[in-house]
Amino acid sequence: MARDAIATAVKWNALGEHLPPLVPVVAQDEATGAVLMLAWADKEALERSLDTGRMHYWSRSRRALWMKGETSGHIQEVSALYLDCDGDAVLARVRQTGPACHTGSATCFHEEEDPDGRIGDTLTALAALVRSRRREPRAGGYTDKLLADTNLRLKKVGEESGEFLVAAARDDRHQMVYEAADLLYHLVVALEGADVPFEAVLDALAERRK
Secondary structure, three states: OOHHHHHHHOOOEOOOOOOOOEEEEEEEEOOOOOEEEEEEEOHHHHHHHHHHOEOEEEEOOOOEEEEOOOOOOOOEEEEEEEEOOOOOOEEEEEEEOOOOOOOOOOOOOOOOOOOOOOOOOHHHHHHHHHHHHHHOOOOOOHHHHHHOOHHHHHHHHHHHHHHHHHHHHOOOHHHHHHHHHHHHHHHHHHHHHOOOOHHHHHHHHHHHOO
């Protein structure tokens, strides 16, 4: 959406005499499709988002403009902004760094539908976490160590594949579960390390269902 078209295209919501006209903004992770959060934006917030490439919102409680991740570092880089068909809501496709929720959860939508904190597709959430680690490495972390060493990544995928095969050959179903989890984790890291988006794998699987 072009910057200059915002003011005329959006149907702003009047929420009170002490607040500027606002529009609800749903932030969605561009890579995983996960819905991250719902916030409000005024005209300046949308313009700042497009001008700077980082999502800005309007806080109704503080009555102030704020940039997502300004203090936490968990910024949202803008990929695109879309208006819904009625023009009274905005979808922000973003590249999320770190967790979107102030609680530390990947998204703000987890309390009722997902009490254990497993957001949607676990593999998709894992891929998002690994991607954030590549963008913001943590010294000493195992995932960071793998991402920094191609040979180690490939070696671990081979090792975990072999361990799964051994468990399967022994018909050890309990061990198969754990070896499969290890293998999937290392595959996700290997994909991210090779700059292959995990959603490309999901797309390939979806094609095979047709």
